[in-house]
Amino acid sequence: MTSEVPSQVAVPLKKGVVRNSKLLLIGFATVFFPRLFTYFGAPSPLNFAHFIVIPIIVGIVLFTTRIKDQKQIAIVGELIVGFGVLVACTTASALINDAGIINVFLQLMFLGEPFLFLIAMMAVPLVGENLEKFRRWFAGFCLFNLILALAQNVLIPIGIYPAARGGQLLSDNTAGVFASPGGSAGNYISATVSLYFAFYFFNTFKTVPRWLRIAVIIAAIYQTYVSDSKQTFVQMFIGWLLVVWTNLEKPLKIFLYLIPVVLILAIFSWALVETDWEFLDPYRNFTTARADQNLYGPDGQATLLKTAGFRIIPAYFTTPLNYLFGLGPGHTATRLGGWFLRDPNFQNLLIPLGATIHPASEAFWQLIKSPAGWLFKDSTMFSPMYTWVGLWGDLGPVGLGAYLYLSSIVWRRVCVDDFCKFLLLSTAIMGCIFTQMEEPGQMLTVACFLGLRWHEERERRRNRNSIGSAVENSETDHPLSPPQIN
Template structure:
């Protein structure tokens, strides 16, 4: 009787922790949808307070004894501690506000925090299925809403396209924003990751349904004009292939088909009038007469602006090591959040650096016309922002934290693809710092880790011989 009571309490604790994690995830996944329909803008910051609290509660409640889970959690905690130390040092050197430290730490570290909590949960069996069902439900809702928007927005049955925005900007599922944002890119990325996860994991679902989900995600990406997502995903897939090549000679097996695909794509751009290729044609064959991509091309100079702007504000050799301070250059915080929420954040102690404004002067000036037509050429993007804010030391700290996930949590090629394609997106714009997208990735990584662990445990149980006690009892 007493053993039954213990088991009941343990299950109750598991459900409570996983439910809290889902609530924390929801606070980052749905706030844009709420503000789109009139919710107060500060609701976008709620998850910065909720997620850390949820993670702490989950860690305090967990009764996990598995050494691997404990080791991974502690390694990630140490990595986050190193990142926070670098941010604090950078802030002290550059007189950045305490709020800058907190917000930048959450933008960069929140996915790792959530991943710690998920890995530390004893998810298995029905608890794992329940947790997965909620994550799948959230992502499916985003995809269905985006498809509905693509149908209802053009006929005026869905609110949007305000303030000079294009309809495609508002085909963004739960990430749409009336004030203008990269919501369509975020939504498409989440939908494609979800469709790929569903296709690979839900093997019992009929193949045609899984393929239909993939087609729906590709449709959303196409109608929302999120072409850079295809570029990032293709590059991510190619990097995964290269990481799996054991013999260098085999690289030719992949390079040759790749060259053929690129040649076919270029031929289609140059010699066909296929309408879906028009967004790509605009900046390739459509502008062949302009100098865009050479060493002195307009696109090259614009995209690499950070390497001239940021060092121009260095006042000490320490800036090379620790940057200009969290939120002071080209990160999501410095480039957008502090600019859009200045009235709310400055009275709370946030600080703004002139380097961030220098980027906007370039973007809004004559030299920034390319970035206003396509984010592919945006001079503010995550990787250069981390370097600008935190310097070489801070960038190394973030890469070390990412390497822990690569080494300890990536259990298959899908996990590698999540990380590598996201890293590519980090070279386009600050999409790598979008909470809704990054927490979704953290959930998929955590799910795959638990699913693979459960599969190994099941296989081990199936291959194990029967207990000696049962054998003796049969002879007895």
């Protein structure tokens, strides 16, 4: 009889698989939405509940999942080993510098939580209807963030949506689910998540009309503009250039791609100087508006401010081991030391638990508050505190190498297309600007995109192979097929 090609291969799902995928969504929600609840009055510790929830969920997934794909098992194993190396380096740095155990835990969560979540995603066999449900829920979360940000920009000025306390600008309040009542970089995080989602939505949801997918991209770009998240355009543009470069078989061909890039930059520079277009004002703020000031030369004010960490941190080295393992977790310019442990509320909570604070962190703030730090008040682009310098300062080149090794596993084993490369490379550029690489809401969103793309690509190959096998069987079993000769 003639075999029919199945339109969709049915995959039996165990109850445990469904439970684990739902746990992943719950865990992601504890990272994605708490700022929205605290914005409307929920207790602020809710923002950090995910530091407990995510490790518990990862443990449950690893102990209950029953994946059989050897490649998938190998990836999970490599990620666990890489995370273990990061744990070992962080612990060694803490022991050398007498950092508190709570510093170790918080530093690992700020830096390693996305990798933990990715380990759990790779340990769950997301297939068939289960994969589709997960994708729809995740896309719904991201779309809600975009819509809410656009609504905030309209409703806050007319008083329908409450504005945050503390005299924040409207642009700071246009932060979707990441708005904070006390002020934060939520606008940057929200805009970044919206742009990543818009690109993913355009490339993945092919059944949605093209005009609607383009509209989502335009909406995300508009959100980035009205929220004054100009650095997001910069980091994504550089990330795109790096993706182009990684795809070149002959590196010299990069010059062919540089021609349109140089042309775009030339037009952009001309517009900054020769036009008065209002939407370019944020970029004039640190370019042509201060052309008469010495900003970007070797001894420029911006250059000296941005590179201050490489002078401040070594000044506090007291042992040769500091050159290898840094000054200790949370002791320099990471989000933990530079921001989290400076908050009096968190100090009152964590210092009794053994948290340690280092004078190197305060040295950064003394610089920022001094006349030499005036540029930071205009734009975070000039911040002397950013993830890469903080990671080097806290954990030294050994810890930095451990983090890069863990990231390389993701690059080699999880990245399945240019979108995944773009996520990683543009995120790395963010780490050169500010501490966005340590923002849980943004980084777990990136981890979710990476895991989803891996599962989607695996599903695509599996369906293609199943359909190919069905076609082959159909041709073999057809009554008019020629006899097989052995």
